[in-house]
Structures are given as structure tokens and as C-alpha cells.
Amino acid sequence: MFEYIVRRLWQTIPTLLGVVLLVFFLFTWVGGDPAYLLAGKISNPEQIENIRRQLGVDQPIHAQLWIFIKQIATGDFGVSWATNEQVSDIFLTRLGPSLTVLVPLLVVDTVLAIAAAMLVAYVRGSVTDRVVMITCTVGQSISILVYIIVFQYLLAYRLGWFPVQGWGNGFAENLLTYSLLPIIVGVIVSLAPDTRLYRTFFLDEINQDYVRTARAKGLSETRVIWVHVMRNASIPIITNVMIQLPGLLVGAFLIERFFSIPGIGREVLLAVERSDFPVIKAVTIYVAIATMITNLLADLLYKAVDPRVQLK
Amino acid sequence: MKRAAIGTSIHIESPGLWTLAWKRFRQDRVGLVSLNIVAFFVILMAASWTGLIASDWSKEVGVSNAPPTLLGPRVASTSAERAPPARSRASRIDDRSEERVVDPLADILADIRGERPTGSGGTPIVDPLADVLAEIRAESERASAAETRVSTLIFGGDKWGRDVLAKAIKGTETSLFVGLSAAALAALLGTLFGALAGYFGRWIDDFFNWFYSVFTSIPYLLLILSIAAVLNQKGTITVVLILGLTGWTGIFRLVRAEYMKHRVREYVQAADAIGASHLRRMFVHIFPNVSHVVLVQLSLHVVLFIKSEVVLSFLGFGVGVDTVSWGSMLNEAQTELILGYWWQLAAATTAMALLVTAFGLSTDAFRDALDPKLK
Numbered sequence: 001m002f003e004y005i006v007r008r009l010w011q012t013i014p015t016l017l018g019v020v021l022l023v024f025f026l027f028t029w030v031g032g033d034p035a036y037l038l039a040g041k042i043s044n045p046e047q048i049e050n051i052r053r054q055l056g057v058d059q060p061i062h063a064q065l066w067i068f069i070k071q072i073a074t075g076d077f078g079v080s081w082a083t084n085e086q087v088s089d090i091f092l093t094r095l096g097p098s099l100t101v102l103v104p105l106l107v108v109d110t111v112l113a114i115a116a117a118m119l120v121a122y123v124r125g126s127v128t129d130r131v132v133m134i135t136c137t138v139g140q141s142i143s144i145l146v147y148i149i150v151f152q153y154l155l156a157y158r159l160g161w162f163p164v165q166g167w168g169n170g171f172a173e174n175l176l177t178y179s180l181l182p183i184i185v186g187v188i189v190s191l192a193p194d195t196r197l198y199r200t201f202f203l204d205e206i207n208q209d210y211v212r213t214a215r216a217k218g219l220s221e222t223r224v225i226w227v228h229v230m231r232n233a234s235i236p237i238i239t240n241v242m243i244q245l246p247g248l249l250v251g252a253f254l255i256e257r258f259f260s261i262p263g264i265g266r267e268v269l270l271a272v273e274r275s276d277f278p279v280i281k282a283v284t285i286y287v288a289i290a291t292m293i294t295n296l297l298a299d300l301l302y303k304a305v306d307p308r309v310q311l312k
Numbered sequence: 313m314k315r316a317a318i319g320t321s322i323h324i325e326s327p328g329l330w331t332l333a334w335k336r337f338r339q340d341r342v343g344l345v346s347l348n349i350v351a352f353f354v355i356l357m358a359a360s361w362t363g364l365i366a367s368d369w370s371k372e373v374g375v376s377n378a379p380p381t382l383l384g385p386r387v388a389s390t391s392a393e394r395a396p397p398a399r400s401r402a403s404r405i406d407d408r409s410e411e412r413v414v415d416p417l418a419d420i421l422a423d424i425r426g427e428r429p430t431g432s433g434g435t436p437i438v439d440p441l442a443d444v445l446a447e448i449r450a451e452s453e454r455a456s457a458a459e460t461r462v463s464t465l466i467f468g469g470d471k472w473g474r475d476v477l478a479k480a481i482k483g484t485e486t487s488l489f490v491g492l493s494a495a496a497l498a499a500l501l502g503t504l505f506g507a508l509a510g511y512f513g514r515w516i517d518d519f520f521n522w523f524y525s526v527f528t529s530i531p532y533l534l535l536i537l538s539i540a541a542v543l544n545q546k547g548t549i550t551v552v553l554i555l556g557l558t559g560w561t562g563i564f565r566l567v568r569a570e571y572m573k574h575r576v577r578e579y580v581q582a583a584d585a586i587g588a589s590h591l592r593r594m595f596v597h598i599f600p601n602v603s604h605v606v607l608v609q610l611s612l613h614v615v616l617f618i619k620s621e622v623v624l625s626f627l628g629f630g631v632g633v634d635t636v637s638w639g640s641m642l643n644e645a646q647t648e649l650i651l652g653y654w655w656q657l658a659a660a661t662t663a664m665a666l667l668v669t670a671f672g673l674s675t676d677a678f679r680d681a682l683d684p685k686l687k
Contacts, residue, residue: 018526026542141615141668143622145642146661153649246531253533254623268534272541272629280538288529 343677
């Protein structure tokens with residue numbers, strides 16, 4: 001087991017190097033000279049030269065790449081070009097609000113989607129199944145933007161059940177007041193595709209021989225469905241949840257923007273708008289590392305769920 | 313079976329994959345209806361692109377936020393509300409042209425005329441600015457004619473009084489064009505990379521797999537946003553490039569697997585025996601046999617890219633300011649909704665939901681028709 005983890009970590013190095021190169025060349029070659037972006041309108045040659053020296057842009061490419069790699073290794077990406085805040089500080093302060101919304105969202109969505117998918121898979125072909133599937137298909141085709149706009153307008157602006165937007169100081173206040181509507185909207189948006197997907201996972205299992213055997217030996221339906229089928233269908237479900245995980249951190253940027261939640265997604269959007277390269281670079285690298293780690297965790301989880309899985 | 317009856321004929325034409333698939337597809341009523349809706353949208357896009365319809369979408373034909381015809385005109389509207397808000401450039405030009413209607417030479421001309429009345433054999437004095445003036449006057453008249461705006465539009469109007477229906481059609485053109493061309497680009501790259509990796513294997517395969525894992529370890533939306541940040545320029549082509557250059561990974565994976573399966577098959581060995589080159593084997597012999605996979609992926613990606621384009625344009629990283637997209641419509645609709653003008657939101661949402669649902673359903677029908685075992 002330990003050997004396996006070490007080998008997997010070892011294998012991520014070339015990939016990580018690739019990500020570093022991709023990000024580096026994207027921002028160095030395609031992005032153009034950052035000094036001009038930074039200096040803006042009040043640019044005289046001397047000032048630009050100064051900024052170039054500070055950023056290390058005047059050095060040869062390989063030296064710049066080395067600076068970038070050192071930044072990644074030490075976690076010190078310098079300061080944001082827009083606010084002069086330490087990039088690492090930006091991360092630490094924005095992570096909390098993001099997780100306050102995302103963790104409940106993911107848990108509620110997964111539980112509801114599994115329950116709904118199991119129900120429609122159990123009564124497959126019936127009117128209920130068809131209605132749910134059509135609703136999901138149509139619901140999925142509406143842009144996430146529309147859900148956010150309409151729900152924010154109806155539930156917060158018109159009915160006043162929730163605050164329209166904002167963020168407080170205490171964790172409980174944030175979770176119970178400000179996060180509720182974002183979580184509801186997020187669950188509604190992701191419920192449709194997840195239910196559809198999990199339904200196919202359950203359908204794959206529900207027709208297997210072992211289900212018939214379990215019924216034949218007199219097990220209750222509840223046990224057959226929630227223990228036997230569930231355990232086998234949980235492998236692809238785990239993959240799906242784990243794949244979503246790192247993307248969610250950034251993917252919730254629309255929700256964070258609309259509801260003014262000071263999270264990482266909103267920070268990325270701000271950085272893109274302001275051409276704040278250090279922040280975008282740091283986010284991209286860290287999220288890529290997080291993706292690789294969650295992929296490894298997913299594989300370890302398979303082993304826990306399904307002892308037949310051989311980790312090689 | 314019919315085949316026994318044809319036994320006497322020497323030449324038996326067996327139906328190909330596509331003929332069979334089309335036969336199966338025609339049985340699927342939902343798929344057929346969806347395909348017709350998609351075709352309708354494509355025709356709409358072509359007509360709008362060539363300027364047959366909705367070419368005058370930017371014309372301010374109605375009052376500001378004109379309600380849909382079904383609701384009837386808004387009552388008790390004050391004059392302040394009726395007057396459209398100061399439109400940045402267009403209105404400024406109008407103002408200037410009204411000022412210019414006064415002939416700067418009029419005084420001088422009158423003086424000359426007073427001194428030397430015409431008609432006594434002399435050449436009549438021609439106002440040198442007459443033509444220009446007439447033009448300006450006609451234009452300002454046209455502008456004031458536009459001031460008598462209609463109070464309702466079929467699907468309502470936006471803040472400037474532009475027809476929402478025309479805007480939705482223009483938005484269809486933008487979004488569908490972006491979706492189709494980005495998907496074509498992604499399919500091209502994915503197929504090319506997948507074919508090379510799957511066919512040649514070894515270090516080429518290793519290289520492309522590495523490339524794939526680099527691209528997939530950055531979440532899709534983050535990758536798109538960072539490229540948008542770097543390019544720092546808007547435009548339809550930019551969006552197509554961003555989406556196409558990042559979206560090839562899924563197609564690559566599937567095409568690669570297909571090529572690995574096919575390259576050891578007998579027909580490829582036969583092609584090798586008659587001296588077909590690598591390229592010929594890859595794209596003339598194998599490709600037709602994996603093209604159905606590419607086609608299904610292509611239409612799946614169209615939907616994905618349309619959704620991404622809408623989000624990008626909404627955020628202002630997408631198409632240019634002078635281009636309408638469903639995303640930019642939704643952006644305007646956000647503030648309009650608070651004032652109670654819901655029609656632009658409804659128009660953009662309906663158009664998009666209809667196209668995306670129809671595209672998704674016809675893709676499903678397509679897949680079922682191409683691979684009957686899957687059901």
C-alpha cells in the first residue's frame with residue numbers, strides 16, 4: 001500500500017512539470033510583457049525598466065522558469081498586482097468561505113442524487129421514471145446563470161426569505177444565513193445531471209445475477225437495494241464525486257460572484273478581470289496539484305469500497 | 313426474409329453502417345423531432361448570418377423596455393420613462409446632426425441674394441451645401457420618425473427599445489456558430505492526436521498521454537479562464553480558439569482507444585500488405601470505422617461549448633461588445649429582471665433551452681441508432 005502511494009506520487013512529477021511548463025509559457029509568451037500591463041498609462045521607459053527588474057522579466061527565459069519553480073516550491077508567489085496582498089494570504093483567507101458553501105453543497109447534492117437515482121432506477125420504465133428523466137433533461141439544458149438569476153430574484157429579492165447577497169464574520173452566521181440560498185441553487189443545478197448519471201450506474205447493477213441471488217435467498221428489498229446494489233454502484237459514484245471536487249473549488253465562481261461570497265472562485269474572476277497574473281498562476285498550479293491528489297485518494301477509496309480492486 | 317428472394321440476382325448490395333443507422337434513426341420519433349428543431353436552428357443561424365433576417369437587430373424600434381404584445385402597452389408611463397435612456401454613441405451623433413441642420417452659409421447667402429436678386433438673367437446662386445444639408449435633414453427626419461416608437465413588440469424590447477426576438481436570433485447565430493466551430497476544432501485535434509497515439513503507440517502514445525494528463529489536471533473552467541486572462545481580447549474567434557484548444561481531451565481518449573483496437577485488425581494488415589502508407593491506413597482505412605465515435609462526441613461537445621460560451625460572454629470574457637450572444641443577453645436581463653422586465657431573460661433562456669435539449673436528445677438518438685447494442 002505504502003509502496004503504491006509512493007510510486008503514484010512519483011508518477012505525478014512529469015505531469016506536474018508539464019503543468020508548470022504550460023502555465024509558464026502561457027503567461028510568459030502569450031501573455032506579453034507584464035511591465036506594460038502593470039505600468040498602465042503613466043508609463044515612462046525608466047518605470048517600465050524598473051518593474052521589469054523587480055519581476056525578473058529582464059532575465060533569460062530559463063532563469064525566469066527557475067524563479068517560477070522556486071515560487072511553487074516555497075509557496076511564495078509574491079504579491080498580487082492589483083491589491084499588493086500576499087498571494088498566499090489571499091488563498092488562506094478565501095478558502096474558508098469557499099468550503100463553507102461547497103462542502104454542504106456537495107454532501108446534500110450527493111445524498112439527494114443517490115436517493116433520487118435509486119428511486120427512478122428501481123421503477124425504471126414507469127411514468128415516474130420518464131417524468132423525472134424528462135425533467136432532468138430539460139432542467140440540464142437551462143443555463144446555470146438563469147437558475148441563479150431567477151432564484152436570487154424570487155427567493156431573496158421578492159420574497160425576502162434569504163439575504164440577497166453578503167457575508168458575515170461568524171461561521172454559524174455565514175452557514176445559516178448567507179450560505180443557504182447559494183447551497184440551494186447549487187444543489188438544484190447539479191441535481192439533474194447527477195441523478196441522470198447515477199441512474200445509469202444503478203441500472204447497470206440492478207440487473208446483475210447477484211441481485212437475483214440475494215432476492216432468491218430471501219433478503220428484504222431494502223437490504224438488496226441499499227446494501228448489495230449500493231455497494232457496487234458506489235465505485236463509479238465515488239469517481240464522479242472525486243472528479244468534481246477540485247473543479248468545484250473554482251467552478252462555484254458564478255455562485256460566489258452573484259452572492260458576493262469572498263471565496264476562491266470569485267478571487268479567480270477578479271484576477272482575470274484585472275489581469276492579476278500571480279494570483280491566476282498560483283490558483284492554476286495549486287488546483288492542479290489538488291486534482292492529482294484527489295485522483296490518488298479516489299483510487300485508495302476504491303480499494304476500501306471494493307476489496308477486489310488490485311492496486312498496482 | 314427478403315434476401316432469399318433476391319437469390320437469383322448476382323449483385324447484392326448490402327446496406328452500409330450509415331444506411332442502417334439512418335433506418336433505425338427514423339424509427340425514433342423523439343430523435344426525429346429533435347433533429348428537425350436542430351435543423352431549424354441551423355437554418356436560423358445561416359439566415360441570420362447572411363443577413364436575411366434580424367440584420368436590423370440594433371435598430372431601436374420600440375419604447376424602452378417595450379412589453380410583449382400579449383401583455384399590451386405599459387400604462388401610466390411618464391414621459392421620462394418613455395424616453396429611451398441616453399444611448400452612448402448613436403444618440404450623440406443624432407444630437408450633433410440636429411445642430412448641423414442650420415446652414416452655416418445661410419446668412420451670407422441671404423446677403424448675396426439681397427444685393428443681387430436672381431432672375432435678371434444672371435446665373436442663379438447655388439447653395440454649395442444644399443446637397444449635404446438635404447441629406448442631413450432627411451437623416452434627422454428619419455431619426456425623429458424613429459422617435460415615434462411602437463409601444464409593444466412581439467417578444468418585448470430591451471432597455472434601448474431593440475426587438476428581443478431579433479436579438480435572440482442574433483444570439484442563436486453567435487452561440488451556435490461558436491458551439492459548432494469550437495466542437496469541430498476540438499474534434500479535429502482530438503482525432504488527430506488520438507489517431508497518432510493509438511496507431512503508433514510507444515513513445516508517441518506516451519507523449520500524448522502526458523499531454524492529456526497535463527491538460528486534464530487543470531479543471532476545465534479554470535484553464536479557459538486563465539487563457540482568457542492571458543489573451544485579454546474579446547471576440548468570437550477568440551472564444552472558438554479557447555474552447556477548441558482546451559476541449560479536445562475527451563475525444564482524444566476515446567479515439568485513441570478505438571485506434572488501438574483497430575490497428576491490429578485484419579483489414580488494416582491487408583492494407584499494409586498492399587502497400588498503403590501509415591497515413592492512408594490511419595485516415596482512409598481506419599477513420600471511417602471510428603467516425604461514428606467522433607460524430608457522437610462532436611455533437612456532445614457542441615452542447616458543452618454552447619454552455620461555456622454563454623458563461624464566458626456573460627462574464628464579459630467572451631464575444632465582443634457589439635456582438636449579441638445569449639450570455640450577453642442574460643447579463644442585461646439580470647438588471648432588467650429587478651425592474652420587472654422579464655422578457656429578455658425568457659427569450660434567451662427559451663432559445664437556449666430549446667436548442668440544447670433538442671441537440672442532446674438527437675445525440676442520444678444518434679448514438680442508439682449507430683450502436684444498437686448499447687440500448
